[in-house]
Amino acid sequence: MQDTLFDFISKYISLTEDEKNAILSLDLFRSVKKGTTLLKKGQKSQDSYFVLKGCIRIYYIVDGEEKTTAFYTEMDALTPHCVINKAPSEYFISCVEDSILTVSNADMEVEINSKFPKFELMCRILAEELLAKQQIDFDEFKTSSPEQRYLSLIQNRPDLIQRVPQHQLASYLGIKPQSLSRLRARILERKS
Amino acid sequence: MQDTLFDFISKYISLTEDEKNAILSLDLFRSVKKGTTLLKKGQKSQDSYFVLKGCIRIYYIVDGEEKTTAFYTEMDALTPHCVINKAPSEYFISCVEDSILTVSNADMEVEINSKFPKFELMCRILAEELLAKQQIDFDEFKTSSPEQRYLSLIQNRPDLIQRVPQHQLASYLGIKPQSLSRLRARILERKS
């Protein structure tokens, strides 16, 4: 399990045994049950997450309705908006499946970053990479229809369609659950 | 003009006169005419931009049609995807108005970052901030209708509606120019 974390880090920087031990001594690993809420709207949290196993999601509640906007699965890192701008959270984070995460708070990160300057570099590269990737995703979303988005989801994250409830997928695609059902029926219809 | 750049930087770190001079000696400032293409699809560029005055946009060409996905105006920073992942660009960048920009290439940034480690910190904070801000924008886009997006654009970036052609705004909102016209007429109709 720890290897998953180090495999991830090794994509950006290389670690000595000392550095690995320093990380392990922080006791970051947490096991969380499906349905657990990690962050609520209005809370000011300090915690960032890295998914070792399982799936967590971000959702808003608008007019009493849940709107899921992001899923994080194995090897995904998530620093909530409220950690960065120190304001109350605008959204919820909860566990879609039983999951194993690392949970690190902002203070720990400052400490690690000052002890091992390498980490600062990794954080910058990672943030830039995520920024660029997210922009491409955003662009693709803007320039395509719900049906195209669903088809490309099948291509790019087929596991999500299996492991996540349809109504959560629907809002992730920017539509209502009924529209997703219809859209799926339409695609099947055309295939036959 | 230079003050605009230093005002921006001062939001993240404080600079000594020496550091300011080091930046000025890089000769970053460029004046570009409306319509100039700064980056073409397929090119591998090293350049990042910071808008001091004017407006630039990112657009794709899909099935022969321009799809504008982002506008950058005063005090906005833009590092193209191709600079980060060193692959050919998937999009175009062009000038919406006569503009004044800073243009910095990746090598210069590596040099500045190693000479003044402060910059590494600024880049990380900036990237994290942009990442968080962009995610909120993406979330808002996903959870709202074209009409709601247009109304919130009026609230948040009213200048864009004046300075940018309608058909570019339309694709920015994820719809066709005809739909934007209709949508505007609908809103006016309701007001009266």
Next chain:
DNA sequence: CGTATTTCTTAACTTAAGTGAACGAGTTTT
């Protein structure tokens, strides 16, 4: 085990966006 609840699908109807075409106003070209 059976009941309650959630989840997914289907259907009929409404609303809004996509499409193709036409028009006028304003620019640019020649």
Next chain:
DNA sequence: AAAACTCGTTCACTTAAGTTAAGAAATACG
């Protein structure tokens, strides 16, 4: 000055998503 082009708007028509409601299927729970 006329012709060609671009841009925004409008219209009629098509297609797809939103809405409301109902029922089937799967899951959770006492």
